Amino acid sequence: MFIGEYGKFVYLTYFGTALSLVAMHFIIQGEMIWAMSCFIVSGLCDLFDGMVARSFERTKAQEQFGVEIDTLCDMISFAALPAVLLIAQGRFPLMNIFLAIIYVIAAVTRLAYFNRETKENLAERATYFRGVPVTYGALVFPVGYLVSEWLISGSFQSVLLLLAPIMAFLFIWDIKIPKPNRVMYLFFLGLALVTLFGLWRL
Template structure:
């Protein structure tokens, strides 16, 4: 009599992405609890943790081939809670509860997050989008909006009271963030960015410096992220417009696209330089 080999138990990891999404919801709701207890630092940290989990659950789902309609719906609802309701309530409790207009602007922010997510879901099901549309967000993504909101709390914690804690600055900043989220401005998706191999070492060094700065000066680091993200917007708009005008490169890799752009610049160096300087071509007649 021979013993049959015992089969190894297989662990079903298909539920892992949804578990990460649910965990992010718990982080977002717990952030509100800490804000109500007047503990802004843990509240901010949990919003950042929810943003990190939001960025990871989609990647994990693709790696495990565990993408599903239900998972997508849970992720969208989690974004509405973590990056719409939670930052609005945390900022209101921490900085805006003294003024009636504070409730108005946080309501505006939360509604704009929901509208932004609804548009994102609608565009995801739109089969008429160009091939390069998946490389760009339409408007500011919800996690970036949440980081922009908690950045206001970081200024207060780092520098104390000042013009950056005045009701007018807070309202203008929150309203501007809300408008950016529902705008049509293209913004590059981070996972669509490709780093050339010869820059890999430099990128790793930057990440090391960033990690150290996040530990030593977390509030300043948040604003470095915010400013860097806003500075990338003109380049994203320029890149999107160039791709719209060159459908022949939509199927190419980023390296090939950059080669085409360099070739186009070399083909018209004189015209571009003169146009930028506002000069005219000489008429050819001498006086």
């Protein structure tokens, strides 16, 4: 009746993308604590969705669909969402729009490269990522927001001008980043929870 593959193996990915759209709404409304909270949880969904998907028995078609849907959702959550953040929080509109364009181009380039490696089964065999995964922005920006607001209220707009180009560069820099093991998964989860707690203490 419908095209595509549907099942529990994609629910977490879809949920994370939905949260990213909600985060965009809160950014536009100026509700930054809610926006950053949704951004973090969206990142956690992406961090664990592969693990969840692999826990289900899937056909080859479902596995391939999962790879494609994950990348397309990442474009929304970790390319479009930071671009909206840059544009909405911009103290210097033209500069922020330019940085948003650079950021999105770098992010989608990183995602396209990863997809190609996955289809050639190179990413599966590797124990490392080449370039920083775009998902890491879901921790970098909220942590940056939290720290900047703790130090100097309202300084995040300036901090963003540094974080965005650095992250864009790291996406496409051919550097080997070890894939997270169980300890790193726990570290990311702990950092996300601490950041969420800190956001709601502001």
